[in-house]
Structures are given as structure tokens and as C-alpha cells.
Amino acid sequence: MTHTLVLDRSYGLDDLFALTLNRYPLARKKKKTIRVSDTTSLVWNPSANEATIEVPMHRDGGPSEIPDGFGFDTAFPNGVPAGEEREILEFALNAVRRLGGKVVTDTGHELAPHQFMQPSLHVIAAYELAPKDLLEIVQKIVKESELVGEPEGFPYMISAPIFAHADLVVEATTLEEDIPAIEHVEWVKEGAALYTVAYRPDDPSSLVAENPEKPQIREWREAYLGCSAVARAIWDETGGFVLDYENFLVNPNELF
Structure with missing residues (x-):
């Protein structure tokens, strides 16, 4: 299953890798790929300034009764991500919150949390x-x-x-x-x-x-x-x- 993490042009692969290490200290970068785990990778496309998120699909039933604030309920009407897929998507959303940009889901929905959301x-x-x-x-x-x-x-x-x-x-x-x-x-x-x-x-x-x-x-x-x-x-x-x-x-x- 693939999603896309699109970064603001002010930032690039090295900035994304630095944030990745905050959440995944054992992550490794080789050429244009950040290997988060044995099954999850971020594959960088420099011309588009974006990373393809490669992760096994794991969906959990239908939309939640309580909106999550990320927009997952809207983006995934047939079942929200769970497990490793949910974890890497939440990381990606935090990356674009910090660096600017958006996450485009495999369903074609664009998610772009505001930088000042959750100001604590x-x-x-x-x-x-x-x-x-x-x-x-x-x-x-x-x-x-x-x-x-x-x-x-x-x-x-x-x-x-x-x-x-x-x-x-x-x-x-x-x-x-x-x-x-x-x-x-x-x-x-x-x-x-x-x-x-x-x-x-x-x-x-x-x-x-x-x-x-x-x-x-x-x-x-x-x-x-x-x-x-x-x-x-x-x-x-x-x-x-x-x-x-x-x-x-x-x-x-x-x-x-």
C-alpha cells in the first residue's frame, strides 16, 4: 500500500530523515530510501520533493464515531488505517505539520494539518x-x-x-x-x-x-x-x- 508525503520545497530528504529519527531511532537512509522497518519505507522522489510511503495495508472497520482531527475518517470511508499503517501515516502528518506540505492518501485525499494545531x-x-x-x-x-x-x-x-x-x-x-x-x-x-x-x-x-x-x-x-x-x-x-x-x-x- 502506498501513500505520498509531499514536503514544502524549503525542505528535503535530509530534513525528513532527521524527523524520522525522532520517532524511529533505528531508521536508516540509503541513497533515496529511508528504511523505517523491515516492512515500511519512505522512498524519496527529488524532482517532486515527495516521498512514497510503502507500508502493508491494515484497515480497521468503518469510520470512527469520533472525529480524530487528522481527517482519517474522511480519507478512508471504508475503514481507517490501523497498526503499522496508522503509525507511519501519523508520523507523516506530523512531518508535514512541522515542515509544511501534505499527505496524499492512496484514496486520493489530501491531509495537511496546520502547524499550530496542538500548540502544547x-x-x-x-x-x-x-x-x-x-x-x-x-x-x-x-x-x-x-x-x-x-x-x-x-x-x-x-x-x-x-x-x-x-x-x-x-x-x-x-x-x-x-x-x-x-x-x-x-x-x-x-x-x-x-x-x-x-x-x-x-x-x-x-x-x-x-x-x-x-x-x-x-x-x-x-x-x-x-x-x-x-x-x-x-x-x-x-x-x-x-x-x-x-x-x-x-x-x-x-x-x-
Whole structure:
């Protein structure tokens, strides 16, 4: 089964491979092919600036009752992708979200998630900030920020209203999951702090949309600017890594 990942002309195979390693650390590039696994490959066509996604087809029944935000229900009316096919398609959608472009499915449907959809960011650091210290950092960006409850240490949360219907939330916890992009780093293996800077609207379904209206895009952008400023301020204090919502590495110097 083949789908097509079309990249913005500003980027190419090396950029795609760098993102691939974030999700698939064992991926290998040989000439114009990125081998993700024994059964999944991205075959690069330089003249079209696109990669053919070669993966076994695996479809799971009919469309879901709940829209997924990616547009899979529309693109695959006879059964949405599952298993390895779903995984590589979600990777491809995140690649075009980060680099620009679109995914063209085998059914001919074009999927192009907006770059500011899901504006939350993660900061992975080697040490824990005390609640009052993190609050001081966040209040420099959003003065109305306040601690939730009366925490003495990890875990804890800071909340700040940024819209009438949405908050910017910073959750300070201990990193529990393995993140492929950084799992090889020794201090991460030994234990790290996770600061999640999240945009929390009253209606969580507004975080994703296949065809967002202009007001929604403006809100996502403003939310990303807020999350970006806070994440950068935390990183300036702690160092470490910044990742996006889907755990792809972000260059802190490119944050707004």
C-alpha cells in the first residue's frame, strides 16, 4: 500500500530523515530510501520533493464515531488505517505539520494539518524547579499565573487564563515515558523532570480540526506563542530539551 508525503520545497530528504529519527531511532537512509522497518519505507522522489510511503495495508472497520482531527475518517470511508499503517501515516502528518506540505492518501485525499494545531510543548530537564521558582518564571510571561493548590514539591501545576474560555497550564512532573528522540541520553535515563506547557480550552475538541476556520487558526497561533514563550523561559533556566506535543525535538532558539 502506498501513500505520498509531499514536503514544502524549503525542505528535503535530509530534513525528513532527521524527523524520522525522532520517532524511529533505528531508521536508516540509503541513497533515496529511508528504511523505517523491515516492512515500511519512505522512498524519496527529488524532482517532486515527495516521498512514497510503502507500508502493508491494515484497515480497521468503518469510520470512527469520533472525529480524530487528522481527517482519517474522511480519507478512508471504508475503514481507517490501523497498526503499522496508522503509525507511519501519523508520523507523516506530523512531518508535514512541522515542515509544511501534505499527505496524499492512496484514496486520493489530501491531509495537511496546520502547524499550530496542538500548540502544547514539553521541556525535559535534568533537575526539578521548586514551585515558587517556576511560578516566578511563568509570571514574567503571564502575570495572572498562580499555583494550583499549595504544593511543596513535585508534582504540581500552574494555571494562567489566556482566553475567556481557555487556560495556559504548566504541569511539573517526573518523566515516566520513554521518548525515542532522547532515550539514549544518559541523564534522561537516570531520571528527568518534565514540564508540560499546555493550552487547555474548555472544549478539548477545538485543539484539532481537519479544516480549521480563520478564527480557530488565530487562536491556535496565539496559544502557541504563549506556550512557546513559557517553554523557552523554562528552558533558559533549566537547559535540557524542548519537544512538541508529539515528542518531536524543537530547537529552543527557534521558539517565539
